[in-house]
Amino acid sequence: MKASDVRSMTQDELTDELVKLKKEQFNLRFQRATGQLENTARVRQIRRDIARIKTISAQKAAGAQA
Structure with missing residues (x-):
C-alpha cells in the first residue's frame, strides 16, 4: 500500500482498513x-x-483541528 493511496482515503475508510x-x-x-x-x-x-x-x-486529524 502506497502513502498516496492512503492519503486519498477518507477517515472512515482509514479506520476500516486499520481494523482489517x-x-x-x-x-x-x-x-x-x-x-x-x-x-x-x-x-x-x-x-x-x-x-x-x-x-x-493523525496528520488528517491535526489538519482538521487547525
Whole structure:
C-alpha cells in the first residue's frame, strides 16, 4: 500500500482498513506461533502499513483541528 493511496482515503475508510490489517496481523502471529507461516515478509509489510495508516490518520486529524 502506497502513502498516496492512503492519503486519498477518507477517515472512515482509514479506520476500516486499520481494523482489517489488525485482524490480518493477529492471524499472522498465530500462524507464526504454530509454524504455519509461509510468507514471513508479510508480517513486516502489515506492520508498516498499520504505521502508515496511523500516521496519515493523525496528520488528517491535526489538519482538521487547525
